[in-house]
Amino acid sequence: MDGSRARGPRGPYAKTESTRGVILDAALDVFAESGYRSGSLRTVAERVGMSEAGLLHHFPSKSALLAAVLERRDEQTREQFPFDPVHGAELLRSFIRLAEYNASTPGVVELFCTLAAEATSPEHPAHGYFAERYESTRKITLTALRQLADSGQLRPGISPETASRGTIALMDGLQIQWLLDRTSVDMAADLGSYFNTLVERPL
Template sequence: MSEAKARGPYAKSAARREEILRAARESFAEHGYAAASLRDIAERAGITAAGVLHHFRGKEELLGAVLAQRDSEEWAEGTARVASLEDLAPYFSARLRKHQEHPELMCLWIELAAAASRPDHLAHSYFVDRQAHGLAHLTEGLREYAERGRLRKGISPGSAALMIEAMLSGLQGKWLLNQDLDIIEPLNDLLRLLIEADDA
């Protein structure tokens, strides 16, 4: 069997999974996780509910895959766009603006993050691991700049990372309550307070 033929079924299966994830993401955003149904997801993907269950064991597994996909996209984008500390403000500003284009998904994310604070929630471990990974990654980047005297004196890299992550989450919640708010300027103000200008 040729390599192209061997890859054929796998490629089709991967493409079908991507289509199901797109459909699930849309359904979760429109209806919320609790009200979204496998039937609706299947219809959006152009297959039957049994077809969805051929690729995913249920709605819980779909939710985990959607969350992981969203994170993977943002991590890849961040890695590609943030080469230095000067790139942080433009990157985070662009990330907030992108989230504002899909307020339904933003709302779902915030609701899930709050609900997942319960240890028995299906996404609890996911959010705990995600937070730990995100804070560790950002802290490491800020530590390099602290060693070069670019982080505000008296503020640890870990504290700065936590403030930035908290600001990003909190601003989105405030914006959902009042979409006339400018949430980009406060974020940039925080970054200016935390990060010393490069005098070089």
């Protein structure tokens, strides 16, 4: 193998990608702290030590920045947790681990809950993202539950279709309840308890 190909991008492109990454991390922090509507491009630019005009060179609008922030957050999540629907039990375990991780990032959880509610409006800049995200999550959850059913690991009478929708509803609902009272809600434990009502053997 040519060693030069394994080193990844270099020069101006690498610098641009690095700068974009720094901006996205700062934007996630700002939006998590202040919300999307109140978090300003100027604040994001100040966090990374550049002008607002310089930031707009990388992201032409606030909505474009938000879309990139959401996609980056998803990429980071996929890197940490395997969401492989072919192995149903492992996918459910990944959801539990994700819920546990989310408890360490309350600002991000609040941002996502707020944006998901606001994005029900077709005019919201994140509408397409959340519509696609919910559909994708439902599909991989349904595939995982069907795999469990086919392998005899799903309890009799459990509908994969209904359980897939119930899983997403529970994950979202637990996040809201946890944001309101973090001392009485354990998202990971409650999600695990629900999954154990679906499967023959405890996860």
